[in-house]
Amino acid sequence: MSLRIAVALAATFGAYLLITTEAQARPDLVDFQGNYSPGTIVVKTNERHLYLVLDPSHAVRYPVGVGKAGKQWAGVTRIDGKYRNPAWSPPAEVKHDKPSIPDVIPGGSPRNPMGVAAMTLAGGQYAIHGTNVPNSVGGFVSYGCIRMLNADISDLYQRVSVGTTVVVSR
Known part of the structure; x- marks a missing residue:
């Protein structure tokens, strides 16, 4: 097998894994105990x-x-906006740490960290949003936002509305 064919096969297989992993993302129905009203988001x-x-x-x-580390927060807030394919402007802290980042990244761009949807949280610069980097989900990776797989943010987006209570605990 030539190197060119091997590279093409590897790239195709890698893209297949990315697509199927994202397509198969499904939320789990789980037992959950806590003194929260139905419809509350708990992180x-x-x-x-x-x-x-x-x-x-x-x-x-x-x-x-x-x-x-150093970017986590805890508290109670609510969803104050819902957006599909939002443009993104980096907050001052991100711009300071990464000065070469553009001032605005258009919605739908593969470089846009918001993914396919975002729900902004009242009282700050945070959001619950998708991502175009699915392997970052599950880690300590953001400046305080809650990052979800695009399939999962799309699912959650349909289930909640502006005004939904969000509780973030450590």
């Missing part, structure tokens, strides 16, 4: 999971990427 940073509470005993669970 457990140390677990790197987001839960959408369904009833007093069950939730839908999604894997998430969360704030890296």
Whole structure:
């Protein structure tokens, strides 16, 4: 087998794994205990999971990427906006750390860190959003945002509305 064919096969197989992993992303229905109203989003940073509470005993669970060391936060907020394919402007802290980053990355761009959808959180510069880097989900990777697989943010986006309570705990 020539090197060119081997490289083409490897690239095709790698793209297939990326597509099937993303396509197969499915939230889990899990037992969940806590004093939260149905419809509340609970993010457990140390677990790197987001839960959408369904009833007093069950939730839908999604894997998430969360704030890296020194960028984590905890508190109660709410969703104050929902956006499909949003453009993204880096906050001042990101721009300071990465001065070469563009001032605006258009929605739909593969370089846009928001992925296919974002839900902004009241009281800050944070959002629950998708990602175009699926292998970052499950890690301590962001400046405080909650990062989800694009398939998962699309699912959650349809299940919640502006005003939904979001509880972030460590």
